[in-house]
Amino acid sequence: MGASSHNQRHExxxxxxxxxxxxxxxxxxxxxKFGPETLTSVTCARVSMTVRTEDGRRAVGWGETxxxxxxxxxxSASYDDRxxxxxAFCATLTEAWAGFGRSGHxxxxxxxxxxxxLPTLHRQMNERRRxxxxxxxxxxxxxxxxxxxxxxxxxxxxxGIPTYEAYGPQFMSRDxxxxxxxxxxxxxxxxxxxxxTYLAFPRRNRLPAWHLVxxxxxxxxxxxxxxxPDDGYPVLLRDWIHRDGxxxxxxxxxxxxxxxxxxxxxxxxxxxxxxxxxxxxxDFNCTVTDPSYVNDVLDxxxxxxxTIHQMILYVEQPFPYDLEANRIDVHTVSARKxxxxxxxxxxxxxIRLGRALGWSGVALKTCKTQTGALLSLCWAKAHGMALxxxxxxxxxxxxxxxxxxxxxxxxxxxxETNAMQFYPAASAAEAAVHPGLYTRKQGCVDLxxxxxxxxxxxxxxxxxxxxxPAAEAG
Numbered sequence: 509m510g511a512s513s514h515n516q517r518h519e520x521x522x523x524x525x526x527x528x529x530x531x532x533x534x535x536x537x538x539x540x541k542f543g544p545e546t547l548t549s550v551t552c553a554r555v556s557m558t559v560r561t562e563d564g565r566r567a568v569g570w571g572e573t574x575x576x577x578x579x580x581x582x583x584s585a586s587y588d589d590r591x592x593x594x595x596a597f598c599a600t601l602t603e604a605w606a607g608f609g610r611s612g613h614x615x616x617x618x619x620x621x622x623x624x625x626l627p628t629l630h631r632q633m634n635e636r637r638r639x640x641x642x643x644x645x646x647x648x649x650x651x652x653x654x655x656x657x658x659x660x661x662x663x664x665x666x667x668g669i670p671t672y673e674a675y676g677p678q679f680m681s682r683d684x685x686x687x688x689x690x691x692x693x694x695x696x697x698x699x700x701x702x703x704x705t706y707l708a709f710p711r712r713n714r715l716p717a718w719h720l721v722x723x724x725x726x727x728x729x730x731x732x733x734x735x736x737p738d739d740g741y742p743v744l745l746r747d748w749i750h751r752d753g754x755x756x757x758x759x760x761x762x763x764x765x766x767x768x769x770x771x772x773x774x775x776x777x778x779x780x781x782x783x784x785x786x787x788x789x790x791d792f793n794c795t796v797t798d799p800s801y802v803n804d805v806l807d808x809x810x811x812x813x814x815t816i817h818q819m820i821l822y823v824e825q826p827f828p829y830d831l832e833a834n835r836i837d838v839h840t841v842s843a844r845k846x847x848x849x850x851x852x853x854x855x856x857x858x859i860r861l862g863r864a865l866g867w868s869g870v871a872l873k874t875c876k877t878q879t880g881a882l883l884s885l886c887w888a889k890a891h892g893m894a895l896x897x898x899x900x901x902x903x904x905x906x907x908x909x910x911x912x913x914x915x916x917x918x919x920x921x922x923x924e925t926n927a928m929q930f931y932p933a934a935s936a937a938e939a940a941v942h943p944g945l946y947t948r949k950q951g952c953v954d955l956x957x958x959x960x961x962x963x964x965x966x967x968x969x970x971x972x973x974x975x976x977p978a979a980e981a982g
Contacts, residue, residue, distance in 0.1 A: 519681045521611040522666055524659060525566070526558035526982025529602045530974050531595065534574070534903060534934045537737050541723040541760065542578035543793050550574045550931075551591065552904060553598050553651065554974070557605065557658035558982060561666050569662025569962055571654040572905040573875045579851075579900065580647040582794075582829075585640070593643050597633055597651045599979040604629055605655045606982035613680050614660045614671075615703065618879030619687055622855075626652055646829065646854060649876045650900075656877040657909050657963075664962035671962050672711070672916055675882070676704035688887050691860055696890045703882045706889045711915035713956045716922030717948040718756040718789070719748060720899075720929060721776055728779070741932060745776070748929070749783045752948040756787045756821075758924060763795030763826060770805050777816030787921055788819045792826035794851055797834070799841050802826050806844045821921055822869060822896070825850040831858050831865070839866035846894055846920070855880050856887035869894035872917060874909045875902075885917055894920045903927040903934040904972075907945055909963050911955055925953055937972040 532552040540547040554572040561567070575594045577587060604625060610617055626648060634642040664671035667679075677683070684698035684705075726732050727745045742748045745757075759776050761769040769792070777788060796802055802823060809817040823845045828834040831852040841847050848869040849862045859870055870888045872881045872895060888895060897914035900906070907927060914923035927935060928946055939946035944954025958964035 519613070519679060520561060520667060521613065522559035522561055522567070522617075522663055523611040524557055524605050524608050524617070524982075525560045527602045527606045527655065527658070527980070528556045528977045529598055529979040530554040531978050532904065532975070534931050536930045537739060537741065537932070538743070538930060539724055540901065540930050542576075543582055543795060545578040545582065546724070547576065547578050550576055550901070551595065552906065553595075553654045554905065555602075555654040555658045557655060557662050559659070559662040559666055562611065565666065567662050567666035569658045569660065569665055570905060570965060570967060571657030571659070571661060571909070573650055573654045573657070574900050574902065574906060575650060576875075576900050580650045581644050583641055589640060590643075590647075593633070593637065594647055594651055595978070597629075597643065597648060598654070600629055600633065601651055601655055602979040603981045605659075613674070614656075614663045615675070615680065615687070615879050615882065616682060617659060618656045618877060619883070621656070622649075622652065622877060622880060644829075646851065646876075649854060649880065653875045653877045656879050657874060660878045661909075661962035661965070668961050670960070670964060672707065672912065675702060675707060677702050684883075684886055687883055688856055689860075691863060691891055694891055698886070698890065701886070701890070703886055706886045707916040708918040709916070711912070711955070713915065714952045714954050715911065715914055716756055716951055717752070717754070717953045718758045718922060718924040718926075719752070719754045719948075720924070720926040721745060721757050721759045723760045723762065727775055745779060746783060749779075749785060753950040754948065755785055755951040756789075756921060757785055758789045758791055758824070761790060761792045763792040763801070766801060766805055770808055773805070773809060774813055774816060777813060777819060780819065781815060786819065787821045788816070789822050789824055790820055791824040794825050794827065794829055796826035797828065797836070799836065799838055802841050803844060820845055822846040822848050822894070824848050824871060824898075825852065827852075831861055835861075835865060837865055842866045842868040848894070848896055850898055853884060856884050859884055859888055859893070863891060863893060869896065869920065871896040871898040872913060873898050873900060874906075874913055875900045878909060878913075881913055896920055897923045899924040899926055901927050901930055903931055904938050905965060907935065907938070908942070908958060908965055911945060911953060912958065912963060915955055923953065937970050940971070941966050941969045
């Protein structure tokens, strides 16, 4: 259960009155494969948002997300075109948020923006891109997430409390029934329920950390190409396991080459067994269209490698992003292993559809907005679905709300976190203040240093020089 609902009601609303957008470029130390594409650099959008309280006080909040083009917008179209389109949309959102003009709790404001204004801005952008490939809704959500996260942070700053303490009835004028509709016949009611109802308090400060075994990551010496960096960080999987005390490995698969996928799971699984790793997950990369593909791999593992099969805690998003266009019945897969929606779980409505199709769990991401992640969490948990919090390879500030969500979500097992694999140096300024969040020790990340109002960034202590704003409004 959440924080006490018997405190004095404070239903304090804030109004966004200004926003600034910064672009922070980051290069990977090793390539990160997403389906048919490979990521070697990413732009992080960092946002500051100024809000005004009803009594005229001002507060500033911060949010950040990587604009992970290959993940948000898989395509054979030019990377530069997609990248520039997402950056341009962030600039559009700077104006839109600063001029939104509504007052309320951040969930109320975030929900109103995502439901009413964001679809209009998304449609207008794609109309301007006539002749070019339309930007997907997932990409629009990612751009919006940095602003929404900043709004939630600003609210906590305005009240002088950690943001997660503001998700109960004493701060919210509307319960969850205003935002969510239960599944037919479920017996669930959101009347009188608030996000705090479904959040874990006090939060857990030590979380098991999932390490990503990418499709191009060398598991052993035989997979080395000679192009690996010599920068003091591990390259081989065994060295990562030893250095960080890893207990959880997420294995990226192809989803269109069953022999390769099976062999990869066996190879990683045998190393995991030898090195004391306890849990595996299988990520089939959204490329599978027939449940029998996943079932055959799992059944073969169960027959030939039963211990490795037993280590698989869940299977992640084997099927295409667009759930509405690809209504695949997946009950046969979820009968074998917990099956988690990720890319297709844009909001609670799609989670409701996924549950009807047989999905049994949801992988939440702050990069789909803090508001959306919280509402999805509440819907899923109320309907008995298991939860994970998955990474968008979050460096710098983006790591903090990401891990806070996992700490309050009561996930199936910790949190996925892999920025320290792909661009560890990018977070040096933040790691000086929050060392436990940017290095995994004994297989865990540690949020113990995160404290104070908002998301507890302790920004005044972080020595990061920001570039000039790419956009400002308000």
